Amino acid sequence: MTTVTTRTVRVVAALIPGPVDTQRFLVQQRLPGGSRALLWEFPGGKVEAGETDEVALARECREELDVELAVGRRLWEGKHTYPDLTVELVLYAARVVSGEPKPLGAHALAFHTPVEMQTLPFCEADIPLLDELVAGRLGALD
Numbered sequence: 183m184t185t186v187t188t189r190t191v192r193v194v195a196a197l198i199p200g201p202v203d204t205q206r207f208l209v210q211q212r213l214p215g216g217s218r219a220l221l222w223e224f225p226g227g228k229v230e231a232g233e234t235d236e237v238a239l240a241r242e243c244r245e246e247l248d249v250e251l252a253v254g255r256r257l258w259e260g261k262h263t264y265p266d267l268t269v270e271l272v273l274y275a276a277r278v279v280s281g282e283p284k285p286l287g288a289h290a291l292a293f294h295t296p297v298e299m300q301t302l303p304f305c306e307a308d309i310p311l312l313d314e315l316v317a318g319r320l321g322a323l324d
């Protein structure tokens with residue numbers, strides 16, 4: 183029997199309300215070609231050695247969206263194993279304090295309600311999180 187052990191990474195993601203309609207949140211479509219190509223996800227990325235979640239999330243959104251974030255409370259945490267990677271996914275409330283989001287590291291950006299997100303092909307790790315979001319079980323989102 184063969185046992186396959188995947189690498190585990192901590193991934194931080196941001197729930198960022200829209201500038202006009204705060205019932206919609208920013209989501210991004212992954213680039214074609216790589217892992218989970220063209221699936222949707224929340225902005226963010228891997229926490230690097232020595233970083234806090236908040237510092238990592240602000241860095242990722244500066245690099246990938248060209249915005250400065252204020253990171254708020256932790257909303258949700260879950261673990262999912264893909265064939266290539268185990269992801270410990272942590273979602274934080276966040277808001278943009280300066281800049282307009284640009285798709286520097288994504289195929290597309292969009293603002294959607296949680297119900298709309300459930301109709302998109304989303305990263306599998308996020309499915310339980312979307313269920314909680316739609317059910318209103320994450321508490322205040324700011």
Ligand SMILES: Nc1nc2c([nH]c(=O)n2[C@@H]2O[C@H](COP(=O)(O)OP(=O)(O)OP(=O)(O)O)[C@@H](O)[C@H]2O)c(=O)[nH]1
Nearest residue numbers: 193195217218223224225226227228269305306307308
């Ligand atoms: N940012 C983000 N990543 C997520 C979410 N859900 C989820 O499964 N992931 C996974 O967590 C990992 C995040 O890593 P990343 O964004 O830093 O890295 P990447 O694979 O895009 O590129 P890289 O490894 O070449 O830097 C990816 O494997 C991604 O598929 C999510 O909601 N947001």
